[in-house]
Amino acid sequence: MTEPQLPAWCEPLLTRVRSARAEDFTRLRTPANGGRASAVLVLLGEQPEHGLDVLILQRAATLRTHAGQPAFPGGACDPDDKDEAATALREAHEEVGLDPESVTVLAQLPRLWIPVSSFVVTPILAWWHRPHPVHSREPAEVAHVARLPIAELVDPANRVRVRHPSGWIGPAFQSRGMLVWGFTAGVLATLLEMAGWARPWPQDRVLDLPPTSPPPTPTAGTGEPDEATAHP
Secondary structure (H helix, E strand, C coil): HHHHHHHHCCHHHHHHHHCCHHCCCCCCCCCCCEEEEEEEEEEEEECCEEEEEEEEEEECCCCCCCCCCCCCCCCCCCCCCHHHHHHHHHHHHHHHHHCCCEEEEEEEEECCCCCCCEECCCCCEEECCCCCCCCCCCCCEEEEEEEEEEEHHHHHHHHEECCCCCCCEEEEEEEEEEEEEHHHHHHHHHHHHHHCCCCCCCCEEEEECCCCCCCCCCCCCCCCECCCCCCC
């Protein structure tokens, strides 16, 4: 099968990603051993009406962990998974019905430590070369699935910082009725900077998260350290 030709926007981003370090995404050191291996899929696609976008799902409000929080598709590695990319694609298929054959894996990002859940997460950057409809296959786990336009994410009017009740403050995005924050927003913010798509925005715009929000994971995002006054 002929490999699909990569779009022009890929190479500048891949050039930066190839030399990326965990420190570019988070100020937490990834442990050499321990932690549960997992992977998430950072899936970039394109649509005629709004251009480049990223696939984001919203966790169900009834989950024990990360309830109601937007996230990339993904989850824990299974022994039968060939590698982290296989994990991310399998989980995306299980969660939203993504066809793995419609995806071109571009790069494996650095392993990132999430102490709240003891996961070591490997983000997999990919291009959705043959987009198709997706939806929640497990409503008890995934409440909503959306393709958020990059143009909306980088719009200064849609960028904010959020303050968790613990005191943590980090980057966030508002798009299509979703507030993307925490680990997912941090990874997105860093990738937008690496791709050269980010635009200056007023960082004094801070929203308070409700007390029921799940604990955050400090993530540097744009390279500026998040504030963590009461959370490790």
